[in-house]
Amino acid sequence: MNALTVIQSVTPPFIPADAEVMTTIIEWPPGSPGAPPHRHPGGPAFGFVLQGEMLFELEGEAPRVISAGEAFWEPGGDVIHYSDANNRDDVALRFVVVMLCRPGQPMLVPVGEEELEQRRDRRASRS
Numbered sequence: 001m002n003a004l005t006v007i008q009s010v011t012p013p014f015i016p017a018d019a020e021v022m023t024t025i026i027e028w029p030p031g032s033p034g035a036p037p038h039r040h041p042g043g044p045a046f047g048f049v050l051q052g053e054m055l056f057e058l059e060g061e062a063p064r065v066i067s068a069g070e071a072f073w074e075p076g077g078d079v080i081h082y083s084d085a086n087n088r089d090d091v092a093l094r095f096v097v098v099m100l101c102r103p104g105q106p107m108l109v110p111v112g113e114e115e116l117e118q119r120r121d122r123r124a125s126r127s
Contacts, residue, residue, distance in 0.1 A: 008071035012044040012100075019043055019100040022107055025050075026097060031089040037111045040076040043100030047072045052093035057083040062124045076100065080111050080119065 019042070028034050034054075048071045056072055057063040059080040065087050066072050074081055076099075086093035101107045 013075045022099045028086040028093040032086040034085040037082050038108050042102035042105050044076040045099040047097040050094040052091045053087035055085040055087040
């Protein structure tokens, strides 16, 4: 019997030679906006939703809902991660994220309002 199920297969844009790997479980309560807009400068991040639904938005991509049992990833580097919000107001959102990080650098860097305004043309239409 085969117990292996592939849920995501991607080729990341870069993996730093001195990368460290950090695995986290993140929990947002019902209706939570999640983390503020940010980037992962040290490398890509790979995730899997354990419970609930995430409203996920990366720079240049339309927002989309990722449900429990589905995977996601982001390239890291200069790309802004706009949303990892809980898409539901009746259940918590739980997800696992595996991030590649550079030693001595923060794994998450918030993006300020001024930069968001400067890069607004890179954000996908939210019709």
